[in-house]
Amino acid sequence: xxxxxxxxxxxxxxxxxxxxxxxxxxxxxxxxxxxxxxxxxxxxxxxxxxxxxxxxxxxxxxxxxxxxxxxxxxxxxxxxxxxxxxxxxxxxxxxxxxxxxxxxxxxxxxxxxxxxxxxxxxxxxxxxxxxxxxxx
Numbered sequence: 001x002x003x004x005x006x007x008x009x010x011x012x013x014x015x016x017x018x019x020x021x022x023x024x025x026x027x028x029x030x031x032x033x034x035x036x037x038x039x040x041x042x043x044x045x046x047x048x049x050x051x052x053x054x055x056x057x058x059x060x061x062x063x064x065x066x067x068x069x070x071x072x073x074x075x076x077x078x079x080x081x082x083x084x085x086x087x088x089x090x091x092x093x094x095x096x097x098x099x100x101x102x103x104x105x106x107x108x109x110x111x112x113x114x115x116x117x118x119x120x121x122x123x124x125x126x127x128x129x130x131x132x133x134x135x136x
Contacts, residue, residue, distance in 0.1 A: 007078065010113070052112035053093050057102040069107045079110040 056062035066082045073080050083089045086103040090096050096103060125135065 004072075004076070007076070007111075010111075049113045052109040052114070053089070053106055054109065055089055055093075055096065055099075055103050055106035057099070057104060059104050062105040065107055066105065069109075081108040081110060082106075083108060 054065065056065060066084075069080055069082065072078060083092065083106040085105065086100045089103050089106045090100060092106075092108060129135070
């Protein structure tokens with residue numbers, strides 16, 4: 001159920017961003033920040049579309065997580081990859097090299113994404129102020 005809730009959150013966020021961008025008169029464009037430039041609209045909050053890597057160091061928990069993930073993907077069409085070795089995990093995320101001897105596998109939730117929460121909060125505050133919300 002956690003994945004369904006997360007997917008619903010992503011869909012809601014996409015809707016809010018699209019609506020905010022439509023109302024601001026800006027055309028949608030790739031979301032990226034350059035240097036210290038302040039974001040100008042809600043979609044400019046450093047969104048990274050690399051997915052979420054859920055790695056495991058316990059074989060039984062990994063087996064259960066992989067089975068649940070594959071069931072979820074089959075039911076929903078969610079794009080994911082089960083990585084069944086530390087080598088595969090580290091190939092995707094080299095910063096985990098120091099855990100090579102502990103990692104038994106991972107699930108890479110490929111549709112997931114992350115953002116900078118501080119920048120997103122600043123953008124959301126700006127959008128809310130633009131439509132009349134007052135902060136005290």
